[in-house]
Amino acid sequence: MAETTLTDTVESPERIAGWRGIAADWSSDQRAFKNVSWGKAMMWIFLLSDTFIFSCFLLSYMTARMSTTVPWPNPSEVFALNIAGRHIPLILIAIMTFILISSSGTMAMAVNFGYRRDRVKTAVLMLVTAAFGATFVGMQAFEWTKLIMEGVRPWENPWGAAQFGSSFFMITGFHGTHVTIGVIFLIAIARKVWRGDFDVARRGFFTSRKGHYEIVEIMGLYWHFVDLVWVFIFAFFYLW
Amino acid sequence: MTNVAVDLGAQQPSLHTHKHDAVAVAAGATHAEGQQHPIKLYLVVWGWLFVLSTCSYLVDYFGLHGHLRWSLILLFMVLKAGLIVAVFMHMAWERLALAYAILLPPVLVLVFVAIMVFESEYTHLIRVLFFASPT
Numbered sequence: 001m002a003e004t005t006l007t008d009t010v011e012s013p014e015r016i017a018g019w020r021g022i023a024a025d026w027s028s029d030q031r032a033f034k035n036v037s038w039g040k041a042m043m044w045i046f047l048l049s050d051t052f053i054f055s056c057f058l059l060s061y062m063t064a065r066m067s068t069t070v071p072w073p074n075p076s077e078v079f080a081l082n083i084a085g086r087h088i089p090l091i092l093i094a095i096m097t098f099i100l101i102s103s104s105g106t107m108a109m110a111v112n113f114g115y116r117r118d119r120v121k122t123a124v125l126m127l128v129t130a131a132f133g134a135t136f137v138g139m140q141a142f143e144w145t146k147l148i149m150e151g152v153r154p155w156e157n158p159w160g161a162a163q164f165g166s167s168f169f170m171i172t173g174f175h176g177t178h179v180t181i182g183v184i185f186l187i188a189i190a191r192k193v194w195r196g197d198f199d200v201a202r203r204g205f206f207t208s209r210k211g212h213y214e215i216v217e218i219m220g221l222y223w224h225f226v227d228l229v230w231v232f233i234f235a236f237f238y239l240w
Numbered sequence: 241m242t243n244v245a246v247d248l249g250a251q252q253p254s255l256h257t258h259k260h261d262a263v264a265v266a267a268g269a270t271h272a273e274g275q276q277h278p279i280k281l282y283l284v285v286w287g288w289l290f291v292l293s294t295c296s297y298l299v300d301y302f303g304l305h306g307h308l309r310w311s312l313i314l315l316f317m318v319l320k321a322g323l324i325v326a327v328f329m330h331m332a333w334e335r336l337a338l339a340y341a342i343l344l345p346p347v348l349v350l351v352f353v354a355i356m357v358f359e360s361e362y363t364h365l366i367r368v369l370f371f372a373s374p375t
Contacts, residue, residue, distance in 0.1 A: 015335055025337035033338045033341075036335070044342050048342055052346075059349075062353070063359065066357065067361075069368060076303075089300060094297045098290065101290060101293060105285075109279060109282055112282065116276070224329045228325065235296065235316070239296060
């Protein structure tokens with residue numbers, strides 16, 4: 001019984017508008033996040049800390065790029081591809097962006113179908129999301145291979161400022177790691193959904209807690225965050 | 241259940257006004273079953289994310305540069321991030337106590353940005369003055 005009070009979103013007190021409501025929630029007893037379960041709150045707080053990590057990467061990239069006296073390589077040219085005899089700037093990154101956005105769309109719908117308890121659609125949409133994610137990582141591997149073949153290293157590259165390589169590998173590598181972890185977790189949760197774990201309240205591996213369809217939304221939060229980070233990387237690293 | 245669905249269908253925000261509508265929706269959207277919104281909302285947001293991404297790609301494709309390029313990149317970036325956080329991550333329907341706790345700290349990173357801008361301009365100046373020799 002104690003578990004349910006911790007896990008479930010208990011009665012949510014009436015919401016007061018604006019700053020008064022924030023003050024009321026934060027100064028109230030025991031729980032600041034009234035109608036948010038601990039799992040969701042913890043995921044949000046984790047994502048906040050992850051935001052700071054990526055902020056630091058992008059900031060160090062900004063500092064390196066602003067303070068170097070050597071010209072910065074032009075990403076538009078570096079990431080251009082020749083497709084069907086045409087030289088298209090940045091096309092690979094654009095395709096990767098669309099793939100990641102599509103994966104976010106399917107994830108959002110998976111969350112929706114999860115709350116409607118349509119477990120087949122939820123699992124299929126999550127697997128589609130995972131497939132998009134895996135495609136993204138695959139294209140990133142292709143991109144890395146191409147750049148390494150062209151002589152980009154963390155300490156040098158053929159086109160300009162040496163910090164280009166270190167920033168590139170650090171930022172995209174860390175993001176790719178996040179996507180990879182996301183794909184693994186998506187497959188794990190999709191399997192649970194498919195099996196109907198959340199309908200029969202089967203106790204989960206490792207936590208031995210009963211799962212809820214909310215785990216799909218929490219998983220979704222992580223996945224959308226990965227997409228969100230890519231929005232910033234795309235803008236600052238590839239387009240700037 | 242049906243009640244909730246109908247209720248939400250009526251309140252479904254059209255995209256242009258969703259920032260304003262979000263607050264109105266938030267008031268009525270606390271249900272035990274978690275976040276439930278019409279699928280169409282997600283499809284519309286998805287479509288807009290595609291449009292915005294295409295726009296930011298076109299900025300590069302047409303080779304815009306200078307302040308026009310930077311402001312357009314930032315504009316499309318903020319719009320995309322806003323849509324993802326507000327709708328896909330359901331922040332528009334959360335209580336303000338959570339929204340502010342999560343959204344305010346990243347904004348404060350801008351202070352860090354300002355500090356590092358000063359720092360790197362100083363470093364750049366020193367490099368130009370003392371070390372700028374072609375390698």
